[in-house]
Amino acid sequence: RGMAASMQRSAMLQPVGLVIYDQFKFIMRERGIKEGVGIQVTCAAIAAWFGALASTPMDVAKSRMMNTSHGQSRYKGTWDCVVMIAREEGLRSLWKGTLGNFYRMLIWQATFYPTYEFTCTHLLGRPGI
Numbered sequence: 001r002g003m004a005a006s007m008q009r010s011a012m013l014q015p016v017g018l019v020i021y022d023q024f025k026f027i028m029r030e031r032g033i034k035e036g037v038g039i040q041v042t043c044a045a046i047a048a049w050f051g052a053l054a055s056t057p058m059d060v061a062k063s064r065m066m067n068t069s070h071g072q073s074r075y076k077g078t079w080d081c082v083v084m085i086a087r088e089e090g091l092r093s094l095w096k097g098t099l100g101n102f103y104r105m106l107i108w109q110a111t112f113y114p115t116y117e118f119t120c121t122h123l124l125g126r127p128g129i
Contacts, residue, residue: 005062005078013055017105021047021113022129040114048105056101057082057094
């Protein structure tokens with residue numbers, strides 16, 4: 001239980017994080033802000049926040065589905081779970097844990113993107129994102 005929800009969560013998180021990171025980095029470059037680790041970490045933090053907002057509903061659904069007994073699940077699938085949570089507990093309940101997800105993603109993305117940029121620039125001789 002919950003494997004499809006995990007995959008759907010990742011399908012929401014990864015593209016959102018990459019697109020937001022790239023867009024904010026582009027905006028900062030257009031405004032004349034010099035490229036560096038500070039900009040990369042700032043863009044990673046913004047990407048982590050939007051990634052948390054996009055993926056937390058799937059994370060909540062995944063947790064609910066994984067915490068039900070195998071034969072007694074009341075959900076037909078991930079989207080059914082999301083709809084039932086929204087109807088029964090309110091739309092805001094889908095974003096329970098957003099701040100915790102943000103902190104977890106912040107650590108990962110603030111490490112990943114500068115490391116990726118450094119690797120591309122210094123080892124491959126081309127800019128990263």
